[in-house]
């Protein structure tokens with residue numbers, strides 16, 4: 001746990017989101033779709049993605065743009081498109097009352113999942129690969145602390161555990177190392193308690 005890779009927070013949140021998207025794909029490929037379960041699973045992953053995207057727009061993209069002007073503009077528009085997709089899916093999700101509306105919902109979810117998977121790759125290839133050359137270690141820690149502090153309440157009470165639970169054991173170790181190095185003052189112990197780690 002001694003080795004802290006600050007930006008692992010972003011990369012591993014992407015991995016957890018991938019795992020959540022896989023759950024959605026599985027739920028919609030079932031012969032009899034459990035709409036209530038689908039709704040709950042979708043609402044949770046949407047909640048995680050919304051915080052992650054806000055952290056990116058309010059902190060991560062801002063800090064990246066300071067280092068390399070214009071590098072994030074394309075990604076903000078992908079977020080905007082996704083916000084519209086969420087509205088359409090939410091509307092339909094609350095109004096599934098026939099086979100037809102269910103097929104439509106499945107179609108929408110399928111294309112949203114595919115688009116989101118592409119967005120993750122775009123950010124990883126277009127932004128995350130630049131991080132080592134743009135930020136010193138000390139700067140990375142500062143940026144990641146700001147990311148965690150952006151909505152500390154939501155991070156601590158929802159995103160943290162949702163993400164952690166979806167990581168494999170090696171990824172969990174890296175995530176904990178990141179928390180140890182980048183948590184805001186006096187928060188590391190609270191975070192461990194939320195993850196039920198002594």
Ligand SMILES: [Fe+2]
Pocket residue numbers: 052053056075079119123
């Ligand atoms: Fe994003």
Ligand SMILES: [Fe+2]
Pocket residue numbers: 010014052056120123
């Ligand atoms: Fe992202």
